[in-house]
Amino acid sequence: MDQSFLVILNRGVLVMNYTIGLSTSNNLYTFDYTNCFEKPLGLILSNEEEMFQSYFLTYLKMFQSYRFSSLDSHSIFYTVDFNDALSYIIKEKLGFEVVIQDEEVEDVHRVIKQLLSEGHPVMVPGNLHELNYSEHYQTNDWKHLFLINGYNEVKQAYSVIDSNHKKNITTLRYEEFTFSFPLIEQLYLSAKEKLNVSSIWSIYRLEDKDYPKDRDLLLDILEWFIDRRYKGTYKELEYIERINKQIIDGIIEEELDITKQIDFIFLRAVKYKDTFYTEFLKLLDNNLVDTESVQKLHQLKKDLINKWTDIANKALIRHYLKETVTLDVEIQQVLKQEAEILRIICLIRDEVQTIK
Structure with missing residues (x-):
């Protein structure tokens, strides 16, 4: 990352400004594939090394897509409650240092500036209810994570990189905004008071530390997938099962939070699985694993996601009609597909083991 200081004299007072110099890139996934807590972490990782973002997303979406015997599934989900999962992947798997600090609002600026001056990007939670360019402005509370790239003491402002969650556009872009110090305070305080979120994040690499090799990371992902699934x-x-229970019991849940509504979380689960296989295949291609098994996985992945999407849509239609879901044939077909993919991934694991 391109780090630079700017020291200026402002009315006899020495003032320091600082920028991390993060390079923004295409924002490849919409909000329902990767959320606003995952995106800034991925962007920082990609600035260190392009494929780190793919390793991060492969681990995370694998955990979010499948049941694993050694993880508490309820902590690997959507909101900031999955801090432990994110920290585990970034620290234990990728080898980065992870700083997570709960701070009172009066200490926010001191912590942000300190981390930036040490060369570390900062991620600060906020409530989009308080942000005027957000669709949630003055309408409803919404957790968000802002990536702070630098600050200007004279202008009392931060350089903030934010992601665009708007749908139906071909290329999503990260954009750089200027947030005043008071605005960051307002966003942070609202998130702390209304959403119980107050963790300031930073991740970075140590210069003298040995980091895991690509082949070792790839093998670890393969072993996790093969050996630890429920x-x-x-x-x-x-x-x-949840839909059918509601229909049979005659109790249809009325969930106001869109991120907990059955149609959102059902379709999102399939999109998470799509993201997992997309990033996993990208890693295989990047590591020059071009075998018949990998080519077969490319083909199977598309069919698998189509089958699960079809099942989700049909099930949700039954849900809206308040009718029980009976998709035995479709479910048998997709489970057969899942079994075949697991078999192919076992072959890929054996092939990767032969790579020197």
Whole structure:
């Protein structure tokens, strides 16, 4: 990352400004594929090394897509409650240093400036209810994470990189905004008081530390996928069970929070699985694993996502009609596809083990 200081004299007072110099890139996924807590972390990782973002998303979406025997599934989900999962991937798997600090609003600026002056980007939570360019402005509370790239003491302002969650546009872009110090205070205080979110984040690499090799990371992902998956149900089938229980019990949930509504979380689960396979295949291609098994996985992945999407849409239509879901044939077909993918990934694991 391009780090630079600017020291200026302002009415006899020495003032220091600082920028991390993060390079923004295409924002490849909309909000329902990667959320606003995942995006800035991925952007920082990609600035260190392009493929770190893919490793991060592969681990995370694998955990979010499938049940794993050694993880508490409820902590690996959507909101900031999955801090432990994010920290585990970034620190234990990718080897980055992770700083997470809960601070009172009066200490926010001191902490941000200190981390920036040490060369570390800062991620600060905020409530989009207080942000005038947000669709949630003055309408409803919404958790968000802002990536702070630098500050200007004279202008009392931060350089903030933010992601665009708007749909139906071909290329999503990260944009750089100027937020005043008081605005950051307002966003942070509102998130702390209304959403119980107050963790300031920073991640960075130590210069003299040895980091895991690509082959080792890839093998670790393969081993996790093969050896630690639950033998029981899939998340998608759990949502079908939830729909049927509501219909049978005659109690249809009225959830106001869109991120907890059955149609959102069901379709999002399939999109998370799509993201996992997309990034995983990108890693295989980047590591020059071009075998018949990998080519087969490319083909199977598309069919798998189409099958799960079809099941989700049909199940949700039944939900809206208040009718129980009976998709036995479709479910048998997709589970057969899942089993075949697991078999292919076992072959890929054996092939990667031969790479020197």
